[in-house]
Amino acid sequence: MAMLEVENVHAYYGKIHALKDISLNIDKGEIVTLIGANGAGKSSTLKTMSGLLRPRQGSVRLEGEDLTALRAHEIVTRGVIQVPEGRRIFGQLTVMENLDMGAFTCRDKQQIKTNIDKVFILFPRLQERRRQVAGTLSGGEQQMLAMGRALMANPQVLLLDEPSMGLAPVLVDSIFDTIRRLHKEGTTILLVEQNARMALQVASRGYVIQTGVVVLSDSAENLQKNEMVRKAYMGEN
Amino acid sequence: MTQTRSLWEHGVKTGIIGGVAVLVIALVGMVESFHRRDIIAEVITMGQVLLLIGGVFIGYIAAKRTGSDESLAPGLNAVIGSSVTGGFLAFLVIVGRLINLRAVLVNASPMLYKLLTLGHKGVAGIFIILLIGMGCGVFAAALFYLPRLTRRVIILSLSSMIIAGVLQDLIRPVIAAWGPVAVVSEWLFTGNGLTVSGSISIVILIAVVMTAWALKGQDIKSGYGNLSGGSQRGIKISAFFMLAVVLLALPHILGLFLSEVLTIVGLYVLLGLGLNIVVGYAGMLDLGYVAFFAIGSYVTAVLTSPELGFFSLTFWQALPFAVVLGIFFGVLLGIPVLKMRGDYLAIATLGFGEIIRILVLSDFLRPWLGGAQGAGKIPKAAIMGYQFITPQQIYYLILAGCILVVFISLRLKGSRLGRAWMAMREDEDVAQAMGINLVATKLLAFATGAGFSALSGAIFASKLGSVYPHSFNVIISINILCLIIVGGMGSIPGVIVGAAALVGLPELLREFAEYRLLVYGAALVAMMILRPEGLWPEVRHKMELHAEEENNIGEPEPSTAT
Structure with a gap:
């Protein structure tokens, strides 16, 4: 059974119809990717899952529980955690305080400690810089921090919004390594990416979105072979 | 650009800026009115000191900005800068003697010229101004070269x-x-x-x-660092004890007038700490904050004043109502503006502040609140027969309020709620995505701030014994905001320092009250340029704004897990 299901979702920004009947599902322990051009509705789909955007029609369900009526901060307690686009770490807070904020919903101090250790094992860089003000970190470190912050909340499903955005190729590789590692540890991940080539390499399945509509959904392998995908999103002729 | 030109450049530029500033100071009449007060009897007046400080400051800035390898360049620039500034004043005197400027510039009086030239007539006077300017430059240069x-x-x-x-x-x-x-x-x-x-x-x-x-x-500091934890604690406790004794004895040491000033500063500290929660902690710009101050005052008045004649509670019976109603209105204002941010929030709250003031002033509510005449005969507070009547007595009431509010602010800052405010200030959407309930968090900030403000208002009403609508002008909100900015956003000691500087000092220098706003504005601009983090900043802002200077905070520590 699917862990997270999005069913016939319609969402609007004012009068603009941003998502037109989007449906997708993610199984437990799976990496699913959502690819598409700028403004196609990738981030909007993600926002309907995390509750930052309320769908006008349709539903989002986590293990059968309807999330549509819940507010964003309540969805967090269900374990759907978003790493926002453009990192958006708390720039004035230290690395450690950022991680603490990630565990805001967790009141168990022991659990927080365990999670911090986990994050530091995953990103040793963050441990080195734990007292540094987060705004002074490099772009790659900030992405690590944004992911670490999300992991602090014990995610059932991790929603990653463009983790490779604005990073040097070397750093992109290392971020994707981390995604693979999280996958191996059993985390369920929805990966929104413009870098389709990288995304399809780590994902098991993918959805292609154009102007608010899912135009294609298949296994990652098939999508990599698909001519339309190769032309439109992987820059081949 | 040739080397020689760049050598002169900073001196001349700074001198011109300084010259204009000094001209403004002279022509608004500050120099002349400050001249009435001697700093050292019969030797130097406050007006002269003001000009001299200006001259030296300009010279010093010119020297500092030079940044040339040549060791003589800064000194040269200092002298040039101050001399140019002196030149502006000399020019004013020359022009002023030839043409009567008073038709336009009221303060360009013969008295001013006499003051500037130290009473010398003709060319000698001009030379004296230039000489003094140069003297300031030499002094500034000397300061620059000294260790x-x-x-x-x-x-x-x-x-x-x-x-x-x-x-x-x-x-x-x-x-x-x-x-x-x-x-x-x-x-x-x-x-x-x-x-x-x-x-x-x-x-x-x-x-x-x-x-x-x-x-x-340094020895004393390191000596203190070497002490055992126990004796360090002992020193801290005794320092705390001494502070308490000083605070308790203060009104008796300072006398009536200064105690009055302290009570005003104290009321502003209360207000500042409340607004600090809304603006400093939660990052919501609230320009209608005075409304809660008014609500606290008027609730106290209605409940206690026999002149209005509804209730005649004592101050202590009315106080909880004042605070609770303040909190209630805080939430009430909070609900409609929940989705607003930044400028929009500022405008909406500004409107709220005005609505409350106009309501209080209105004929519509006159039978209940007294309209423009306000309400009087508000009883003084009393505990077991001890009445808070004179400023020296009211001081203790306000001190108790300040201690309570400082304590609550401190506890809130480190709490879960404090962290939620901090996250919200930084990024509302992400805060929500971290599981923070934005509605509750925002309303709690408004409510806490409003509660502190209403407390201040209740004490204010009892202190004055009467309330009038015009005490609750929008300028009060602005003043409170300014004192937070000058003290340092989000910093509790900053609020106290800010209140002392922006409320206490003007009270002490009442005879120069006409220049209050000028000095106020200049101080704010200067603060933003020279010390944007405030006089006593919160550690966090200091780190952010001076990250390059204090690289050591980012010093990596040896990692234990790899």
Whole structure:
């Protein structure tokens, strides 16, 4: 059974119809990717899952529980955690305080400690810089921090919004390594990416979105072979 | 650009800026009205000191901005800068003597020229101005070349002397009240200004103390660091105890007038700490904050004033109602503006503040609130027969309020709620995505701030014994916001320092009240340029704004897990 299901979702920004009947599902322990051009509705789909955007029609369900009526901060307690686009770490807070904020919903101090250790094992860089003000970190470190912050909340499903955005190729590789590692540890991940080539390499399945509509959904392998995908999103002729 | 030109450049540029500033100061009449007060009796007046400080400051800035390898360049620029500034004043005197400027510039009086030229007529006067300008430059250059420590000692001891002179009317009665010590006051002060021997001894005293501290202070600090935890704690406790004793004894040491000033500062500290929660912690710009102050005052008035004649509760019975209603209105304002941010929030809250003031003023509510005449006969607070009537007594009431509010602010800052506010201030959407309930968090910030403000308002009503609508002008909100910014956003000691600087100082220098807003504005601009983090900043902002200077905070520690 699917862990997270999005069913016939319609969402609007004012009068603009941003998502037109989007449906997708993610199984437990799976990496699913959502690819598409700028403004196609990738981030909007993600926002309907995390509750930052309320769908006008349709539903989002986590293990059968309807999330549509819940507010964003309540969805967090269900374990759907978003790493926002453009990192958006708390720039004035230290690395450690950022991680603490990630565990805001967790009141168990022991659990927080365990999670911090986990994050530091995953990103040793963050441990080195734990007292540094987060705004002074490099772009790659900030992405690590944004992911670490999300992991602090014990995610059932991790929603990653463009983790490779604005990073040097070397750093992109290392971020994707981390995604693979999280996958191996059993985390369920929805990966929104413009870098389709990288995304399809780590994902098991993918959805292609154009102007608010899912135009294609298949296994990652098939999508990599698909001519339309190769032309439109992987820059081949 | 040739080398010689760049050598001169900074001096001339800074001099021109300084010259314009000094002209403005002279032409708004500050110099002349400050001239009425002597700093050192018969030797130098406050107006002259103002100009001299200006001249030296400009020279110093010119020297500092030079940034040339040549060792003589900064000194040269200092002299040029100050001389150019002097030149502007000389120019004013020349023009002013030829043409009557008073038709347009009311303050360009013969008196001003006489003051600037030290009473010399003709060319001699002009030369004197230029000479003094150059003298300032030479002094600034000397300051620049001196080692840091010496420079600080000189600046601090001279400014202590000037402050003693400026605040003479306050210091004199305070010392005089101390019986045998009163002799010191006789010796230090004349009727107007310091005595020559007094001012010299102040300079020497401060210089000696400063030098001693600079030489031995490090030893004392490291000595303190080497002490065992127990004795460090002992020192902290005794310091705390001493602070408590000073705070308790303060009104008796300072006398009636200064205690009155302290109570006003205290009320602003209460207000500032409340707004600090909304603006400093939660990052919501609230310009209608005075509304809650008004609500606290008016609730107290309605519940206690026999003049209005509804209830005649005591102050203590009315206080909880005032605070609770303040909180209620805080939430009430919060609900409609929940989705607003930044400028929009500021405008909406500004409107709320005005609505409350206009309602209070209105004829519509006159039967209940007294309209423009306000309400009087509000009883004083009393505990078991001890009445808070004089400023010295009310001081204790306000002190208790401040301690309570400081304590709550401190506890909130480190709490879960405090962290939620901090996250919300940084990024609302992400805060929500971290599981923070934005609605509750925002409303709690508004409610807490409003509660503090209403508390301040209740004390204010009882202190004055009456309330009037015009006490709750929008300018109060602006003042509170300014004191938070000047003190340092989000910093509790910053609020206290800010209130003392922006509320206390103007009260002390009432005779120059007409320049209050000018100085206020200049101080704010200067603060934003020189010290944007505030006078006593929260550690976090300091780190952010001076990250390059304090690289050591980012120093990596040896990692334990790899």
